[in-house]
Amino acid sequence: MDGGAATESLDSARPGSPAAAPVRILAIGNLYPPQHVGGYELAWQSAMRHAQALGHRIRVLASDYRENADREEEDRDVHRTLRWYWDLERYEFPRLNLGERLRLERHNAAELRRQIADFRPDLVAWWPMGCMSLSLIEQVRRAGIPAIFIVHDDWLIYGWEHDQWIRTWQGRRRRRLVPIVERVCGVPADVDVNRAGPFVFNSRYTLERAREVRLLEARTSVVHPGIDERFLEPATPKPWRWRLVYVGRIDRQKGIDTAVAALRHLPPEATLSIWGSGDDSYIAEMKALSDRLGVGERVRFEGFASTEELRSVYAAADVVVFPVRWNEPFGLVPLEAMGVGLPVVTTARGGTAEFVRDGSNALVFPADDAAALARCVERLAWEETLRSRLREGGRQTAAQYTAARFAELTVEEILRSVPAGIGTARSREGG
Numbered sequence: 001m002d003g004g005a006a007t008e009s010l011d012s013a014r015p016g017s018p019a020a021a022p023v024r025i026l027a028i029g030n031l032y033p034p035q036h037v038g039g040y041e042l043a044w045q046s047a048m049r050h051a052q053a054l055g056h057r058i059r060v061l062a063s064d065y066r067e068n069a070d071r072e073e074e075d076r077d078v079h080r081t082l083r084w085y086w087d088l089e090r091y092e093f094p095r096l097n098l099g100e101r102l103r104l105e106r107h108n109a110a111e112l113r114r115q116i117a118d119f120r121p122d123l124v125a126w127w128p129m130g131c132m133s134l135s136l137i138e139q140v141r142r143a144g145i146p147a148i149f150i151v152h153d154d155w156l157i158y159g160w161e162h163d164q165w166i167r168t169w170q171g172r173r174r175r176r177l178v179p180i181v182e183r184v185c186g187v188p189a190d191v192d193v194n195r196a197g198p199f200v201f202n203s204r205y206t207l208e209r210a211r212e213v214r215l216l217e218a219r220t221s222v223v224h225p226g227i228d229e230r231f232l233e234p235a236t237p238k239p240w241r242w243r244l245v246y247v248g249r250i251d252r253q254k255g256i257d258t259a260v261a262a263l264r265h266l267p268p269e270a271t272l273s274i275w276g277s278g279d280d281s282y283i284a285e286m287k288a289l290s291d292r293l294g295v296g297e298r299v300r301f302e303g304f305a306s307t308e309e310l311r312s313v314y315a316a317a318d319v320v321v322f323p324v325r326w327n328e329p330f331g332l333v334p335l336e337a338m339g340v341g342l343p344v345v346t347t348a349r350g351g352t353a354e355f356v357r358d359g360s361n362a363l364v365f366p367a368d369d370a371a372a373l374a375r376c377v378e379r380l381a382w383e384e385t386l387r388s389r390l391r392e393g394g395r396q397t398a399a400q401y402t403a404a405r406f407a408e409l410t411v412e413e414i415l416r417s418v419p420a421g422i423g424t425a426r427s428r429e430g431g
Helices: 040-055 097-120 134-144 155-162 165-167 178-185 206-212 258-266 280-292 307-315 333-340 352-355 369-384 383-400 403-416 422-429
Strands: 008-009 024-028 057-063 079-082 123-127 147-151 199-202 220-221 243-247 271-275 299-304 319-322 343-348
Touching: 024 040, 024 097, 024 333, 040 057, 040 123, 040 147, 040 199, 040 403, 057 097, 057 319, 079 097, 097 134, 097 178, 147 155, 147 243, 147 403, 155 165, 155 206, 199 206, 206 352, 243 258, 243 307, 243 333, 258 271, 258 280, 258 369, 271 307, 299 403, 307 333, 319 333, 333 383, 343 383, 369 383
Parallel strands: 008 220, 024 057, 024 123, 057 079, 123 147, 147 199, 199 220, 243 271, 243 319, 271 299, 319 343
Antiparallel strands: none
16 A cells, blocks of 8 residues: 555644544653653644643652652652653663563563553554564454554664564564463564554654555654744844854764764854753763864853743844754754744755755854855854845745644544544543
8 A cells, every 4th residue: 555645744734523522641651741742742742732721630650760859740640650661861772682671571471461450541652662662562463452643753763673473573583482372471572563553653754754665554654853932932133242052962973063063163262052962972982073173262152941931042143053963753842942032054854854954044064064065154143134034034934834734634643543532432431
């Protein structure tokens, strides 16, 4: 079957009739705010809050990781009890032996069964599942519970490598053992994702990447994520001061070292502020690089910035650099900067290329090319008309991608996947 024939872009088309009566949605993923506030997680939260506002009952089931342990839960009915294959504090994958893998899987399987028995969901919504137990997906599928996937990164590809349990039983010889393993261990050892439900992707790029693993039979659609309305209020333009800023996860794939290296091509007054958390070893490498290049005094690692703080971070800068070297699934930071009225310099790779227009709403340079990044910044410094054009084009672009619109369209897709009559039947039962 040709997956393209089953694909819809919901940014321009409305889905069919969603469930009208209240339903119960069990939303499962690895990280949920406030314990982690990346773009994927914030999109998840915005959709769940919208569904609750419509009268639907939501339960969130996430990993037991706690980045902001001192912060109170922001939403009702959030359960952080699942274990996963990633150590975010050490930024590494712990090597588990077979017994440890089985214990992790059995814990997660038992926790899912408990939640299903207690909550009785009408539908399961799968959100960020990177480094999670993919056997949970198969558990839900075999239980006959309707499900839908909201996919904002390439976990459908890399997830099979990092799920150490499922990976154990891959390969022609070991796959023959799957029926025996499942009977003895009581945990699925293989996953049929393609028959587990429809998919909503955050970009055409992410959708095409998923098709590389031949997810062609399920219904697919694209709903671009969006930014909070607070980023749609433009800041007052200030005189140019050579202040560069990076916002986002600290990860080698983000190419932040390219921005550090670009400083040696810029005037001595040029500075780079880096806001975010992540890989401490990469931070150490960038500090060593900045010292080696003689720009150590001009690079500041500011740490994590909350959503509430970000507007002032953007407003204090002259340009946002988004120098990713990987293919970004989408990229909300450039849109936030555009909404605030800040020029953006980016590589425009992956899903970011779906909204970036070189010379119209941003300046684009090749990945890993520090000199080219510096030339873009110099153009902005000397061409005030260019800065004005990018600010205006950026604001127009950002206005098209709002968190509210994403939440509305995504929830409609989720409800569209609930079998007809389920919510009504639940209401009649008094549940």
